[in-house]
Amino acid sequence: MFDRIYKTILDVSTRLVSFLIAIGLLGLCGLDIFLRVYKNKYVLIGAGSSVCLLGVGALLIISSRKLSIRSALQDVPKLYVPINPSDVPKRVYRLIQADLSKVANISLEAKPRPEDALDLGWGKIGSQLETIHYKTAAIQTFELLEKAATEISPFYRREPSVSARRYIEMLIAETVLRKDVAHYYIDRYEQLRFGPRQMSEAEYKEFMKVFALLFRSLRYPELPG
Template sequence: MARGTTTLSLLFYAINVLVTTFFVCLSCVALLSQAVRSSTHQSWKQNFNAAIIGGTYAAVAMASIGFCLKRRIAIHRRLQRISKESRTLERGDVPRSVWRYMQQEYARACLVTFEAEPKAAVQQGWGKPGTPYEGVQYRSTLLRTIRDIDKLAHAVIPRHPPLRPHDRMLHHFRFILPLFTKDEEGLTPLHYYDSAVQLVRHSSREPTEAEFIIGMKAVEEITETLEGCRAEMEAGSMTERSESLFTDPDVL
C-alpha cells in the first residue's frame, strides 16, 4: 500500500512539473513573439524587450534549478546524519511532546492487543484457552517429536536406519517394535503414534484434542521405554568396564 502511494505521488509530481514547464515555455514564446511584433524593425536584432524577457525567464529557470538542487542536497545531508544502527530511543532523543505521544500510542497498542486476544474462542488444531495445551499447535507439536524419538532410537540401536521424510513410523521404527508391550487390542504405543503421525501428515482437517492426547501419550510411553533401554545399556557398559578393571591382571 505504501509503495503504491509513493509511486502515485511521484507520478503526480512528474505530471505537475511537465505541465508547469509547458505553460512557462508557452508564455515565454508568446511574450517573445509579442516583443518582436511590437518592435520598430519587427526582428530579433537590437530588440531590447526580447533580451529582457529572455534573460528574465533564464534567471527564473536557473533560480528554480538552484532551489531544487539546494533542497535535494539538504535532504541528502540530513539523511546522512541519521544513524544506521538500530537503537532504542530515549527521552532526550526527541521532544517532550513527541515522547509523550509515543508513550500514549504504545500504551494504546498494548491495550488493543490485550483486548483483541481471544478469551473463549477455540481454533481448530490449537489447544483451548485454560487447558494444559493452551497455545499448542497439535500438528507441528506431534511432527516435532519424530526427530526426538529417532535420536533415542539411534542411541539404543546405533545402526538404526536413517529417517526418511515420508516413512511410516511403524516401518521406520520396526527394529524397536519388540521393545514395547501390547495392550488388550494387541497394539503397542508405536501403533498409536503411527496413526497420530499419519493423521497430522495427510489429513485435510486439523487433529482434535483427543487425538493429540493419544499421540502425546504414545510419545511419552515410547520415550520412557527407550530412555529405560538406554539407561540399562549404560549401566551394563559401566558394569562390564568395572569388571574388566578388576579382572585384568595388568591393572592389578
C-alpha cells in the first residue's frame, strides 16, 4: 500500500515539475520575442495574435479529442468489448475468435440438457414423470403394500420394530404374497433404500412393473384344509 502511495506521489511530482519547466521555457521564449519586437507594434500584434490562435487551436483539439473518447466509451457495450478485424492484426483476430468459439462450445456442453435429468434420478422434463423422483417413489411403494395388506386383515399391520424384510417374509408365510415376486421386490427395495445410487427411468419402470405384479398377487390367506 505504501509503495503504491509513494509511486503515485512520485508520478504526480514528476509531471508537475515537467509542466513547470515547460511553462518556464515557453515563458522565456515569449519574453525573448517580446523584447525583440516590442518597439514594432505591428509585429507585436501579429506575434500575439499567432500565439492566441495557437492556444485556441490547441484547446479545441484537446477538447474534441476528449469528447470523441467519451462518446466512444459510451458506445461500448457493458457486457463485452466488440473486436473487429480492423482493430487487431489478422493472426491475433483469428486467435481471439478461436478462443471465443472454444469458450462458447464449453459453455454449451456444460449446460444441463433435459435428458440429463435422468442421471439425477428425476423424470424427464416435459414427460409424465417430470415431477417424480424415482428413488423416493419406489421406496414409497412399501407403504402402499402395507396399507393393502392391512385392508385384508388388521392383523397384518406392521409393528415399528419389524423390518421390511421380516414383514414380507411374514406375508409370504401367510400365503398373502407370491414368494418369488415378493423376494425379488424386497431385494430391490433394500438396494434402493440403503444404497446411494439413484435410479434411471428404465430401472424405475422395471421396478414399478414388479410392484404392480406383487400388488395384484395380494390375496386372502389360504385356510388350512
